[in-house]
Amino acid sequence: MSTQPPAPASQSPYPLEGGCVCGQVRYSLARPFIVIHACHCHWCQRQSGSSYVLNGWIENSNVTLLSPTGPIKCSIPTPSGDVSDLYRCPKCFTVTWRIDQDANGLDVTVIRVGTIDKSQLVRQPDAHIYVKEKAPWVTIGEGQKQYEESYPNREEVWSKEGLERWLARRSC
Ligand SMILES: [Zn+2]
């Protein structure tokens, strides 16, 4: 049992640090994610070797590379025929993030939540997506939003703050 008193609620754990398995790539996140997806699609299962992937979306400006070495781009095919730009440590090949482009050509960083040192401090996913391809033994918590594929509109899943941050990102 911990003897430390609980941290006051106002004390933010951010910036949160993370990195690859070997430690060559290190980064920090200045703020909580705009939105977090648990993606159960088979493509995510294949490229991660796991049953689903936790992807946290955040503005590029809120990600700081702390190490002299940055991850290298590795473009991989996707089921839609587009490529996906995964960024891997050049030494241990852990994927630390993906860079996506939105409809306006603006980049967004999609962090692999599991690469954060204290990933337990990150809130639960805002939505489980592609649940139609979910492993049957994975149980989604009661009350958590889940969708057969993607969700119809952001307002249904994203917080007000998340939507505002996304719009602010577009205008700069
Ligand atoms: Zn590494």
Ligand SMILES: [Zn+2]
């Ligand atoms: Zn997926």
